[in-house]
Amino acid sequence: MDQLLQSVKIGINEKIYVKDPESSDLGKRIIEQSILMIDAMGFESFTFKKLGAKIGSNESSIYRYFENKHKLLLYLASWYWGWLEYQLVFSTNSIADAQQKLDKAIEIVTKTTVEDSSFSHINEVLLNKIVINEYSKSYLTKEVDTENKEGYFVIYKRLVTRISTMITEVNSDYKYPSSLASTILEGSLHQHFLKGHFSSLTDCHQDDDSTKYFLHLVATTIK
Amino acid sequence: MDQLLQSVKIGINEKIYVKDPESSDLGKRIIEQSILMIDAMGFESFTFKKLGAKIGSNESSIYRYFENKHKLLLYLASWYWGWLEYQLVFSTNSIADAQQKLDKAIEIVTKTTVEDSSFSHINEVLLNKIVINEYSKSYLTKEVDTENKEGYFVIYKRLVTRISTMITEVNSDYKYPSSLASTILEGSLHQHFLKGHFSSLTDCHQDDDSTKYFLHLVATTIK
């Protein structure tokens, strides 16, 4: 992506934050540094107190932006999925052929994230790593149904739905378009995780193997 | 499963526990009640103090069996995967035809768990729910590489490897047997989760839909 994205703001459910972090310098530093810290120390060890120390601010000030670190994770994840969705829509919009369109979509969502400097304070490569390592924790909770009703997962759901629709447009007889779409998204994160920690459980060792694996899987499945 | 399993003990890495919970009555109560509690309140809210109160014992006594609740989760998960592996090996052992064997394996690992009273103190239905909701948290940690080296995930890995081998036996030219095997196991948990909380993201709404989905997916993919 390039300049274009610089003027686009990823629209995130306002209930996720107390105060929009994009609305101030402190807010942006919270986002920027929380990405670095969560990547470095993991979500469990990350605290608002440590973040405050890192950005030369106070714990209590961070609470003015996010109720708790769970909400911050929801924010980061929503941002990431929104960013991916933008790329997906942008890149597939002009493709007429349904199969080609789906292939492009699979490529976008399964590929390894590379440097993108469109958003100065957000490191997309690290954010992708965070999503791989922490995203499941955002919905594997007892509060998932309430939070889902509040709309905290809409962007992710919309992304799955988009892919599901593209699958149906290639083959309207295929019975499991939503399951296949969710398998692609979740499975892609999982394959990237395995690559880093359980390499014997995957055949995806190069950067683009994951894309090849899913392209083949989907093509044959809905043929 | 039936009587047979009653005399089989699921072999779990001894480093996971301080004292084998199968070796005492208190140990068995810890396992039995922790399953009920984690299912009811979720892993985050579950504490050894609450468990102690529930089983009429003391927090400190539970620490004599498990270092912390993370290790207890690893124990429960290992037990579950060991139990599944046993069923898989038992049910597929006598099948000569490679395709039939793989189909049986997929059926075993993707189906919804139903009542099994072989192990009096372990409720397999609830344990399956716990694995669906909490298993990812056991490996999505900063300690995963160390713990993997310690062998805390061997049973799960062996299970993936078994399925991977079966895939190769059906089609030795297929390039992604391990990725496909891990996609089946992880994807199955995910589809069951979606069924309960994000039903618009899956087409698996009946108990056996997940099995049908994966049977079709695998059959077409490696054809």
Place this chain on the structure above:
DNA sequence: CAGTATGTGATAGTATTACTATTATATTTG
């Protein structure tokens, strides 16, 4: 220009968690 609202920082305080340590008591085994 005074007054007020807003944003941020500093400090303190609370309940809970995740332990560790010690001691007492009960039970089992040799």
Place this chain on the structure above:
DNA sequence: CAAATATAATAGTAATACTATCACATACTG
């Protein structure tokens, strides 16, 4: 019966995840 072992009870600690209050600086408003 003595010794070892298992369990229970109590206390204590550092850290976490907040909440509340107050102070201060800046900005904007009538």
